[in-house]
Amino acid sequence: MSAAGSGEVRVFAQYDRDFTEQADVVVVGSGPCGSVVAKELACAGRDVVLLEEGPPFTPADFVLDGATSMARTMREGGLRATRGTVMPTMQAIALGGGSLVNSAICARAPDFVLDDWCERFSLEATTRRDLDPHYDAVEKFLGIAPTPDAVQGQRNLLFRDGCDALGWSSEPIARNVRGCRGSGECFTGCRARAKQSMDVSYVPAAIRAGARVLTSLQVQRVLSDGRRVTGVEGQVVAPFRGSPSHRFRVDARCVVLAAGCMATPVILQKSDDLANGSGQVGENLQFHPGVSIMGVFPDPVSPQFGATQGYQSLQFIRDGFKLETLWAPPGVLATRLPGFGHALKHTLAEIPRAAVWDAIASTHRSLGRVRARRGSMDPALTWHLHPEDVPILRHALAVIAEIFFAAGAEKIVPGVHGLPEVMHDRDEARVLGSGSYGGKALTFASTHAFCTTRMHGDPRQGVVDELGRSHDVENLYITDTGTYPRCTSVNPMFTGMALAHRTALHLAERL
Amino acid sequence: MVPWVLVGAVVGYGLVRVFVGHPTPPAGLGRLGRGEAAFVAAAADALYPPGGAVPPSGCEAGIPGYVDRYLDRVPPQTRGLMRALFFLMQHATLFFPAPGPTGFRRFSSLDHDQRVAVLSGWATSRFFPRRFAFTSLRAVLTMGYFADPEVLRRLGLAPYAFETPVCEADLLYPPIGSPPEAIAHRPEDVSRPSAPPPPLDLDGPLHPDYREPAGARP
Numbered sequence: 001m002s003a004a005g006s007g008e009v010r011v012f013a014q015y016d017r018d019f020t021e022q023a024d025v026v027v028v029g030s031g032p033c034g035s036v037v038a039k040e041l042a043c044a045g046r047d048v049v050l051l052e053e054g055p056p057f058t059p060a061d062f063v064l065d066g067a068t069s070m071a072r073t074m075r076e077g078g079l080r081a082t083r084g085t086v087m088p089t090m091q092a093i094a095l096g097g098g099s100l101v102n103s104a105i106c107a108r109a110p111d112f113v114l115d116d117w118c119e120r121f122s123l124e125a126t127t128r129r130d131l132d133p134h135y136d137a138v139e140k141f142l143g144i145a146p147t148p149d150a151v152q153g154q155r156n157l158l159f160r161d162g163c164d165a166l167g168w169s170s171e172p173i174a175r176n177v178r179g180c181r182g183s184g185e186c187f188t189g190c191r192a193r194a195k196q197s198m199d200v201s202y203v204p205a206a207i208r209a210g211a212r213v214l215t216s217l218q219v220q221r222v223l224s225d226g227r228r229v230t231g232v233e234g235q236v237v238a239p240f241r242g243s244p245s246h247r248f249r250v251d252a253r254c255v256v257l258a259a260g261c262m263a264t265p266v267i268l269q270k271s272d273d274l275a276n277g278s279g280q281v282g283e284n285l286q287f288h289p290g291v292s293i294m295g296v297f298p299d300p301v302s303p304q305f306g307a308t309q310g311y312q313s314l315q316f317i318r319d320g321f322k323l324e325t326l327w328a329p330p331g332v333l334a335t336r337l338p339g340f341g342h343a344l345k346h347t348l349a350e351i352p353r354a355a356v357w358d359a360i361a362s363t364h365r366s367l368g369r370v371r372a373r374r375g376s377m378d379p380a381l382t383w384h385l386h387p388e389d390v391p392i393l394r395h396a397l398a399v400i401a402e403i404f405f406a407a408g409a410e411k412i413v414p415g416v417h418g419l420p421e422v423m424h425d426r427d428e429a430r431v432l433g434s435g436s437y438g439g440k441a442l443t444f445a446s447t448h449a450f451c452t453t454r455m456h457g458d459p460r461q462g463v464v465d466e467l468g469r470s471h472d473v474e475n476l477y478i479t480d481t482g483t484y485p486r487c488t489s490v491n492p493m494f495t496g497m498a499l500a501h502r503t504a505l506h507l508a509e510r511l
Numbered sequence: 512m513v514p515w516v517l518v519g520a521v522v523g524y525g526l527v528r529v530f531v532g533h534p535t536p537p538a539g540l541g542r543l544g545r546g547e548a549a550f551v552a553a554a555a556d557a558l559y560p561p562g563g564a565v566p567p568s569g570c571e572a573g574i575p576g577y578v579d580r581y582l583d584r585v586p587p588q589t590r591g592l593m594r595a596l597f598f599l600m601q602h603a604t605l606f607f608p609a610p611g612p613t614g615f616r617r618f619s620s621l622d623h624d625q626r627v628a629v630l631s632g633w634a635t636s637r638f639f640p641r642r643f644a645f646t647s648l649r650a651v652l653t654m655g656y657f658a659d660p661e662v663l664r665r666l667g668l669a670p671y672a673f674e675t676p677v678c679e680a681d682l683l684y685p686p687i688g689s690p691p692e693a694i695a696h697r698p699e700d701v702s703r704p705s706a707p708p709p710p711l712d713l714d715g716p717l718h719p720d721y722r723e724p725a726g727a728r729p
Contacts, residue, residue: 183670
């Protein structure tokens, strides 16, 4: 074990030559999982280098316009999409990763999901009982708590009212937030500094404990010497433009990849297909495709006020979907509204009386893969929505419509091609659940991606074990949503952090 | 000889139809070419015509300028795809003409009703890629429409002004592109609130970037 150094953060303007660093552990990716590992290991006295390709964002760097914000904080300008079934998806590029621009939802994986993981994937220590201490530790550090009514706003409370009227369960969403003012700006960066994204929580704590945080560094290869990894190498890249400049290398006794489900496989593939004895690196790509409906109420809703996503319902979680409220920059929400011309303008004018509610679906049969592209670190994503998963999305839309009308909506805008653009009552909306429309009629997107370096008890069928340790290569760990053997059915961040916490404690003991 | 002359004439005619005769684009556009600017302006006003429930038109809301800046921000591959989309939709009517005797022209040379008919064809097509192309175009232009503070003010959706507290992280990171010396805050600046901050005040002032300019029309 080396003594931990003096903590620091380095930014693009500070790199003026090629350089090499040494550390006990190099962590690739400062999103929720990588930040937890870096902080816990630094606090345990290990010498940690945390690498991040994106820059740190200050409040002065936040842009309120949705598309511009996405172009600055997301890879590929926020316009990434899968091939096969075309579906928009995103990955952040910023210190703190996706936590900078997500809505801070912290949901523990349901018991049945963890039981399923253990049963199907030969896991022995990933039950509720095993993970709860790690969830608890993260929850305490971030102050995760249910969203208070004071900042729910009408559009969240109407969802609660609708669920209550139907006798369906619902609850305030637990979030990693302290002092939320209900500005609804989670997706463009929290101006209120309330969201405990990694850049304002775990990363500063890691630095306090001695970690070196190097930003604007793109890792391109994991270096190995036979069956041991020895570090990583890559290049300095300019914020936003990604133009390369100097080279760097970090020599370390242990490498932790936490670059995200869509980036970690690319790094491994670009490292001479490292850690792929199972043939599973980049395979099994799953998403939580999300569908949404806008409902218009008779009275003003003032949807710009309230927690971005403040209420949820797990009533149908075993049927394959989770229900949530949603707000986003108006321009982003409006992209899915139907029509154009004066009709579209009329619909836009109704947004102040509207709410948007969504469902994220567990579509286990819909699979894809991640492949490295020549000359780029961006992934080539292929994914196919399985026909047998389409009924889950249809069911979800029908349920959202039910909640809207139960809450008093005067109409809904479902956004399904081939169906009426506007529906005025439950009878009219029944077609959402009973219709035979296919996946191409739906508008969906997903920011939750999983399984591309899945954990499995059998080394022939998985890339890592339950601790995130590579089955093939010594001292290589992976801790991001790629290690999930299946999707979580709920928002994945919290589970990723719990698993990362477990990996960090294991590493602190081992190194 | 004659066939080659005919082929040459057809090719020449096609090149003229595609590349020549675009109006001069507004000043200040850096990325959009003449033809692209003409298409984006025509599509913007077809999607968002003047008047109606939200008065500014697409061009009044500055969509062409927004798209120009947006092209500058996205990665080269994405930029190429967007340009291909503009090119495709601008010239598709040379092969699949708009209704009427003057429909065999590029999109930006059609009249308003013809543009609407063409976009409607894309929007409701049973052929998924055609529909997807329309959805992609509308998404980019819609985000441009909503980037206009006037549009957001008219809808009552403009962001509010509120104080951003200083936290520990603000002592660590300089603004993007700046060296650490540009960090403006010191430890004594860190906010230490004694109570949770109040919820957002919907009667409060708008964010400075979204306020009505002095002397603006009522």
